[in-house]
Amino acid sequence: MSPLEIGVVIGIVTIVVLASGIPIAFGLGAVAVGFLVIFDGWGSLDIIADTFFSGLAEFALVSIPMFVLMGAAVASSPAGKDLYEALDRWLHRVPGGLIISNIGACSIFAALSGSSPATCAAIGKMGIPEMRQRGYPDGLATGAIAAGGTLGILIPPSVTMIVYGISTETSIGRLFIAGLLPGLMLTVLFMAWALFAAWRGGYRFSLTDAGYTLRQKLQILPRVLPFLAIIAGVLYVLYGGIATPSEAAGVGALLCIVLVVVIYGLFLRSWPYRRIWEILGDSMRESVMILMIIGASALFSYTLSSLFVTQSIAEWIGGLDVNRWVLMAMINVFLLVCGFFLPPVAVILMTAPILLPIVTSAGFDPYWFAVVLTINMEIGLITPPVGLNLYVINGIAPEISLPTILKGALPFMLAMALGIVLLCIFPEIATWLPDAVMGPAI
Amino acid sequence: MDLFVAIVRRLSQICGVVSALVLAAAVLVVCQMVVMRYILNESTVWQTEFVTYSIVGATLIGSPYVLLRRGHVNVDLLPLYLPHGARMVLAYLASFVALAFCAALTYTGAELWYEAWAGGWTTDSIWRLPLWIAYAPIPLGVGLLCLQYVADILCLMTGREMPFGLQPGDQP
Numbered sequence: 214m215s216p217l218e219i220g221v222v223i224g225i226v227t228i229v230v231l232a233s234g235i236p237i238a239f240g241l242g243a244v245a246v247g248f249l250v251i252f253d254g255w256g257s258l259d260i261i262a263d264t265f266f267s268g269l270a271e272f273a274l275v276s277i278p279m280f281v282l283m284g285a286a287v288a289s290s291p292a293g294k295d296l297y298e299a300l301d302r303w304l305h306r307v308p309g310g311l312i313i314s315n316i317g318a319c320s321i322f323a324a325l326s327g328s329s330p331a332t333c334a335a336i337g338k339m340g341i342p343e344m345r346q347r348g349y350p351d352g353l354a355t356g357a358i359a360a361g362g363t364l365g366i367l368i369p370p371s372v373t374m375i376v377y378g379i380s381t382e383t384s385i386g387r388l389f390i391a392g393l394l395p396g397l398m399l400t401v402l403f404m405a406w407a408l409f410a411a412w413r414g415g416y417r418f419s420l421t422d423a424g425y426t427l428r429q430k431l432q433i434l435p436r437v438l439p440f441l442a443i444i445a446g447v448l449y450v451l452y453g454g455i456a457t458p459s460e461a462a463g464v465g466a467l468l469c470i471v472l473v474v475v476i477y478g479l480f481l482r483s484w485p486y487r488r489i490w491e492i493l494g495d496s497m498r499e500s501v502m503i504l505m506i507i508g509a510s511a512l513f514s515y516t517l518s519s520l521f522v523t524q525s526i527a528e529w530i531g532g533l534d535v536n537r538w539v540l541m542a543m544i545n546v547f548l549l550v551c552g553f554f555l556p557p558v559a560v561i562l563m564t565a566p567i568l569l570p571i572v573t574s575a576g577f578d579p580y581w582f583a584v585v586l587t588i589n590m591e592i593g594l595i596t597p598p599v600g601l602n603l604y605v606i607n608g609i610a611p612e613i614s615l616p617t618i619l620k621g622a623l624p625f626m627l628a629m630a631l632g633i634v635l636l637c638i639f640p641e642i643a644t645w646l647p648d649a650v651m652g653p654a655i
Numbered sequence: 656m657d658l659f660v661a662i663v664r665r666l667s668q669i670c671g672v673v674s675a676l677v678l679a680a681a682v683l684v685v686c687q688m689v690v691m692r693y694i695l696n697e698s699t700v701w702q703t704e705f706v707t708y709s710i711v712g713a714t715l716i717g718s719p720y721v722l723l724r725r726g727h728v729n730v731d732l733l734p735l736y737l738p739h740g741a742r743m744v745l746a747y748l749a750s751f752v753a754l755a756f757c758a759a760l761t762y763t764g765a766e767l768w769y770e771a772w773a774g775g776w777t778t779d780s781i782w783r784l785p786l787w788i789a790y791a792p793i794p795l796g797v798g799l800l801c802l803q804y805v806a807d808i809l810c811l812m813t814g815r816e817m818p819f820g821l822q823p824g825d826q827p
Contacts, residue, residue: 502728
């Protein structure tokens with residue numbers, strides 16, 4: 214068999230194995246080990262533990278549990294609720310303020326956590342009941358949160374960007390900056406659609422609701438501003454190149470936990486200290502899940518390259534001699550389909566090392582491509598069959614049917630597709646800020 | 656058999672606690688490192704390696720607990736649409752494939768650990784951490800992961816647990 218044929222067989226077997234419902238980490242590992250043994254004999258078993266271990270033993274990966282912890286400190290404590298309430302109190306008077314503040318809350322939370330399902334769950338728990346109570350249509354309310362939640366992996370810090378940076382050996386700090394403006398652009402697109410849909414759906418924004426007094430507005434600030442200051446601090450440290458992502462994330466995580474303990478445990482006495490276990494436990498589970506996939510993917514890509522599959526695919530596509538935009542469109546469709554079935558981290562780990570050389574030799578910027586890839590993954594998060602965010606929403610609001618959530622999310626998918634088109638026409642959206650802050654890419 | 660399942664579950668829970676504590680320790684050490692490096696302007700010796708290896712350790716040691724809590728993300732589309740009987744077959748298949756991989760990882764991990772221990776391998780840094788310490792979580796954590804899988808398969812066989820945690824009537 215030629216390496217290319219082996220590649221096709223591996224692809225099919227991987228799909229079949231993962232469809233069995235096996236945990237993705239172990240499925241990927243089993244496929245990798247199986248093919249190694251078949252083609253290279255039992256002797257190749259020796260490298261399993263070492264490859265898995267080396268795939269995980271990277272200082273940059275430390276930033277993943279740290280950022281997860283930072284998000285969990287807010288999501289698994291009353292801080293998330295306060296953050297949400299503060300936005301609502303301040304944006305109350307803006308027409309359509311509630312849905313706007315919900316999407317805004319998603320993007321701010323995205324800047325805290327780096328994970329999409331976490332963003333979705335944290336904001337959705339408060340936002341969806343509130344929006345429904347004030348008469349927003351079910352589909353719009355859930356769709357907005359599902360889509361807003363996906364911003365978690367685009368707006369820095371982002372777990373998927375860290376994974377992309379490690380697997381393609383690009384700068385994580387630069388990737389983070391590249392994601393910032395596109396993230397804000399998507400936020401604005403989402404808000405625009407939400408306003409239009411609410412207006413078209415017959416929802417009339419009334420300004421006669423009992424507003425909040427200035428006192429109420431100011432009262433909540435001391436509980437929220439420190440968290441925003443931490444986000445700003447972490448991003449400043451990262452972008453200034455002052456510290457590595459792992460260091461910034463570690464300090465951010467500790468500060469967030471200390472703040473939760475001080476504000477809610479010591480000051481308001483509304484939060485018993487033993488609940489710190491919840492924060493630790495939640496983040497441990499999430500990081501173990503992600504990191505096990507990363508370790509198994511190290512085995513998977515080792516198998517692919519030792520059987521020359523990676524290199525052959527790159528050569529084959531390089532020899533196709535198609536227009537670079539046709540190539541980019543093909544890659545986008547491919548990523549989109551992968552994203553329908555697999556979580557973003559798995560897709561990036563399996564495809565980025567293969568795709569990046571192809572993309573860069575076609576003259577595309579690797580940081581721009583990271584953003585396009587991430588938006589593709591975001592779309593996958595709110596499309597069936599394996600749209601993680603849809604199921605998170607379904608878990609929060611079981612009384613709203615999945616088809617309703619889906620229908621509500623569809624326009625937001627189109628907004629993301631529009632975002633990709635805009636990025637293709639104006640690549641500067643992703644490349645201008647990193648160039649301005651860190652100097653032009655080499 | 657109940658005893659076996661109970662013991663394995665308890666071990667997995669202990670693993671979860673250990674893993675969470677190691678994670679917490681890693682956070683503190685990262686912060687200590689930042690203070691040393693950026694505030695006191697001193698060089699750091701052991702922190703980078705300590706943090707890197709403790710996160711690897713926390714991951715491997717935490718994995719049996721995450722399996723116990725069904726926290727390893729999977730694609731459960733096909734199981735969701737299948738009738739109960741076929742779901743059962745699929746659950747066995749998936750569990751055995753996963754167990755085979757974990758067993759291979761445990762075995763080679765144990766070999767690696769032994770080689771590092773017998774050969775006195777250390778890391779390249781000035782700290783010279785003996786590598787057997789860094790490798791120990793592979794046979795330990797993944798070994799327990801295997802046990803947790805065996806317990807899960809036993810529960811599946813005796814009807815204590817439903818395949819993929821789905822009840823017979825759970826169809827979309």
